[in-house]
Amino acid sequence: MGTKTQIAALPGWYSLDGEPHLIGSRCIACRSYYFPKRTTACRNPACGSDTLEAVSLSRTGKLWSFTDACYQPPEPFLAPDPFVPFAIAAVELEHERMVVLGQVVSGVDVGQLRLGMTMELVVEPLFADEATESLVWKWRPV
Amino acid sequence: MSAREIAILGVGMHPWGKWGRNFVEYGLVAARAALADAGIDWRKIQFVSGAATIRCGYPGYVAGATFAQALGWQGAQVNTSYAACASGSQALAAARSKILSGECEVALVIGADTTPKGFLAPQKGERPDDPDWVRFRLGITNPAYFGLYARRRMGLYGDTQEDFARVKVKNADHGFSNPNARYRKRFSMEDVAASAMVANPLRLMDICATSDGAAALIVSSLDFARRHGRGDAVRIAAISTVTPTFASEVLEMPDLATDSAVAAAAHRFRAALPRKAYEEAGIGPEDVHVAEVYDLSTALELDWYEDLQFCARGDAAGLLRAGVTRLGGRLPVNASGGLACFGEAVPAQALAQVCELAWQLRGTAGARQVEGAKVGITANQGLFGHGSSVIVKK
Numbered sequence: 001m002g003t004k005t006q007i008a009a010l011p012g013w014y015s016l017d018g019e020p021h022l023i024g025s026r027c028i029a030c031r032s033y034y035f036p037k038r039t040t041a042c043r044n045p046a047c048g049s050d051t052l053e054a055v056s057l058s059r060t061g062k063l064w065s066f067t068d069a070c071y072q073p074p075e076p077f078l079a080p081d082p083f084v085p086f087a088i089a090a091v092e093l094e095h096e097r098m099v100v101l102g103q104v105v106s107g108v109d110v111g112q113l114r115l116g117m118t119m120e121l122v123v124e125p126l127f128a129d130e131a132t133e134s135l136v137w138k139w140r141p142v
Numbered sequence: 143m144s145a146r147e148i149a150i151l152g153v154g155m156h157p158w159g160k161w162g163r164n165f166v167e168y169g170l171v172a173a174r175a176a177l178a179d180a181g182i183d184w185r186k187i188q189f190v191s192g193a194a195t196i197r198c199g200y201p202g203y204v205a206g207a208t209f210a211q212a213l214g215w216q217g218a219q220v221n222t223s224y225a226a227c228a229s230g231s232q233a234l235a236a237a238r239s240k241i242l243s244g245e246c247e248v249a250l251v252i253g254a255d256t257t258p259k260g261f262l263a264p265q266k267g268e269r270p271d272d273p274d275w276v277r278f279r280l281g282i283t284n285p286a287y288f289g290l291y292a293r294r295r296m297g298l299y300g301d302t303q304e305d306f307a308r309v310k311v312k313n314a315d316h317g318f319s320n321p322n323a324r325y326r327k328r329f330s331m332e333d334v335a336a337s338a339m340v341a342n343p344l345r346l347m348d349i350c351a352t353s354d355g356a357a358a359l360i361v362s363s364l365d366f367a368r369r370h371g372r373g374d375a376v377r378i379a380a381i382s383t384v385t386p387t388f389a390s391e392v393l394e395m396p397d398l399a400t401d402s403a404v405a406a407a408a409h410r411f412r413a414a415l416p417r418k419a420y421e422e423a424g425i426g427p428e429d430v431h432v433a434e435v436y437d438l439s440t441a442l443e444l445d446w447y448e449d450l451q452f453c454a455r456g457d458a459a460g461l462l463r464a465g466v467t468r469l470g471g472r473l474p475v476n477a478s479g480g481l482a483c484f485g486e487a488v489p490a491q492a493l494a495q496v497c498e499l500a501w502q503l504r505g506t507a508g509a510r511q512v513e514g515a516k517v518g519i520t521a522n523q524g525l526f527g528h529g530s531s532v533i534v535k536k
Contacts (some may be wrong), residue, residue, distance in 0.1 A: 009279070011200035012268055032389070033402035036273075044405050045389055064393070065297070067289025067341045073281040088286050090393050097403040099393050110342045115297035121502060126280070136280065 009126040009134035012037075020123045021056040022100065022137055028053055031045035033096040057100070059121045060142065061091040064099045066113045085109075089139040091119045105140040118142040146422070148241050149367035149375040150534065152180025152360035153497040156254070157400035158324040158353040158484045165198045168356035169170065169254035172490075176250070181370070185216045187360070188246035191237040192222045193229035193253030193489035206233075209252050219246060227436065227524025228383055230251060230357065230492030231532055235381045237361050246364040247433075253489035254356030262326040274525070284438070285349050287395045289341030296343060298455035301444065303343050305463070307334035309440035310347050310482055312468045317479015319509035322494075324353050325483045348440040353485030357493035359500075376419040376503040378496075380422035380533040386411035395423030395525050411529065412449040416521055419531035420451075427451040430473065432502050434495035436522040437480040446521050447475070469510060475517045477502060477510045490529055495520035499534040 006016065013036055014022045024035040027042035028075035029049035035057060042049045072083040104113070105124055119139040126136035154175025156168035177184055192206030201208040206222040217512035219240070223232035230253045269275040295301040311331060317323040329347065335346040367375045386394070389401035391408035400408075420426055427450060435446035444458035452473060453461045461467055467475040478484070478498040481491070499518035501507045516536040523529035 010276065027405075030405035033253070033403045035399040036276075043401065046406065048159050065287050065290040065294040067293055067344075068339075069281050069283065069286060069341065073278065073283050076264070076279045077274060077281040078279075079281075086281065088290070089231075090290050095502060097389075097408075099400045101277070101280075101282060101393060101398045115294070134509075 002016055004128065005132045006135055007132055009136045011067055014123065014137045015056070016123055016135060019059060020121055020137065021059050022121065024055055024096070025052040026055045027051070034055065035098065057070045058093045058095050060118055061093040061100070063113060063115055063117045063119050064090040064092040065115065066090065066104070066110060068110050080127070087117055088111065089113065092138050103136070103138045105138045108141060112141060143247065144524050146242060147364060147377040147379055148238050148361050149252040149364055149372060149377055150359055150496070150500050151182060151248070151362050151367060151370070151372055151375055152176040152178070153500045154179055154355040154358045155322045155494060155497055157322045158487060160324070161354045163256065163354070165195055165202065165254040165256040165354070165356070166208055166211045166212050168256070168354060169252055169358070170212050172254065172356035173209060173213060173250060173252055176358040176360050182248065182360055184213050184232045187216075187218050187248060188220045189221070189237060189240050189249035191234040191249055192220070192249045193493065194222050194224040195255045195489045196224065198256055199259065214392040215529035225461070225524065225528040226384065226526060227486070227488055227522050228492055228528040228530040229489040231381060231522070231530030232383055234359065234361070234378070234493065234496065234532065235383055238381060241361065241363050246483065248362040250358060250360055251493060252356070252358040253493050255487040255489050256354045256416035257352040257487065273398055277398055284395060285341040285344060287393070288349060288439035288442060289344050290393065291445060292344050292348070292439060293342070295441055295444060299459065300458045301441070303335070304331065305444070305459040306344065306348050306440040307331045307441045308462055309437065310334050312462070313437065313476050313480045313482035316469055316477050317483025318511055320479050320483065323479045323483040324351070324485050332407045344439055344441065350438050350481035352484035355484065355487035355490050355494070357490040357497050359493060359496060364524065376500050376534055376536055378532060379425075379535045380419040380531070382415050382422065382531040383529070384414055384418045385527045387414060403459065410449070411527070412445060412523055415523065415529045415531040416519060419519065419533050423533040423535070425533065429517050430519050431450070432477055432499065432512040432518040433473065433475045434478060434480070434498050434518070434520045435475055437476060437482055438486065443475065443480070450519065450521055469512065475508065475510045477512050488524070492520065492522050492532070496532055496534060503534055503536045
């Protein structure tokens with residue numbers, strides 16, 4: 001990754017360590033999880049708690065579905081020139097009982113994906129300029 | 143039930159297309175067509191219920207007043223609704239509430255839009271606390287969600303890309319003779335297969351375009367209809383605009399994640415919309431003769447068959463292959479040609495669905511007429527927990 005400074009494209013949404021994870025939240029009353037994280041007001045209508053704690057979400061899950069972006073998305077997407085198509089995955093986290101969307105790592109296309117396969121969270125550049133690489137979470141087949 | 147019904151006295155549309163003119167022009171054409179169809183003088187309209195457009199500046203945010211002014215201020219009550227793709231239905235629901243509460247007897251409901259080229263995109267600015275902005279930052283457009291739903295059907299139920307193409311071919315056949323449709327061209331399975339991949343497994347011809355267009359309704363109390371010699375007018379028997387119920391089972395636009403189903407059962411939003419409409423009208427799916435559903439993608443039309451309870455979950459492609467949902471079949475879906483032939487004009491689209499049902503139930507739909515149609519249902523869904531289902535009956 002050279003000498004560029006690496007920063008989070010969405011600060012506070014995920015960690016950038018060796019085993020990156022999404023930062024979500026969990027209601028201390030009903031145990032419902034949230035991503036992106038919430039600091040107050042559990043959305044479970046049967047709960048109504050205002051106390052949520054930040055938690056690391058599971059780093060692996062099962063592929064719920066997948067697709068790709070064959071055409072360059074509009075802004076605020078910052079596309080490399082030339083645009084490189086990328087795959088998109090929705091991954092079901094078993095423990096949290098929720099599905100989380102994200103890009104698939106570069107170099108993996110839909111032909112290498114199938115429903116139910118295990119996917120792992122990593123961080124990769126979303127866009128870059130001369131000095132910095134802005135990282136985002138992506139899903140990678142295990 | 144009839145105490146909660148209202149009459150549709152008039153319907154009108156401006157043809158869908160990419161005309162590039164101001165949305166108010168389209169709305170005027172649709173409103174005047176609906177007024178003429180109803181035989182009601184504009185000055186008799188007591189309430190103008192507009193569906194907002196968010197891409198046409200301030201006049202779009204206050205669409206009800208914009209159209210009222212364009213038609214000539216005449217002192218009517220006014221309201222504007224915004225509910226993404228369900229804006230038209232919410233405007234219709236506002237009119238029904240006024241009518242049923244006795245605050246007015248006759249209303250104009252109207253939506254019109256002028257759309258930009260290409261992908262629908264969020265408004266400018268940096269808004270990392272707006273999920274709609276974040277998903278676009280990640281490059282996740284509307285077709286990506288449609289692609290996810292389509293792929294899941296293939297994985298769970300064995301649907302194929304040919305099944306999705308069949309939906310396009312069917313709807314193109316239906317819309318071929320519809321003077322209000324933007325695309326009036328028949329397509330073959332090969333044409334669909336040859337179109338460019340957009341969001342695998344969906345190709346360009348599986349995904350609806352965005353269009354300019356306008357639709358308008360004149361609705362009234364049943365008493366008003368009878369007094370004006372229109373006691374036989376088709377009626378609106380139900381308008382469902384319910385929200386989702388926590389926890390979400392399906393990843394919905396523009397969310398990056400579903401709700402967690404740790405503490406609450408997962409619910410399917412799309413299925414909740416017609417369920418409430420059936421309950422309100424006191425009928426069931428077996429009573430429906432014709433349906434207009436939101437085919438943002440070909441595969442999504444198949445999801446709707448199941449959410450409307452036309453068949454068991456996973457059986458929609460079978461219904462399609464058997465010809466049940468094409469004109470001449472037992473339960474034609476998107477006789478108008480659907481979004482496949484129209485493209486989406488957001489604030490007008492839910493009203494266009496009701497216009498089509500009105501023509502079908504009156505028996506004036508011409509070459510696309512569903513013989514003997516007496517009960518019709520619409521289904522639509524947009525962003526941020528908005529959607530609608532309207533039941534029209536003879």
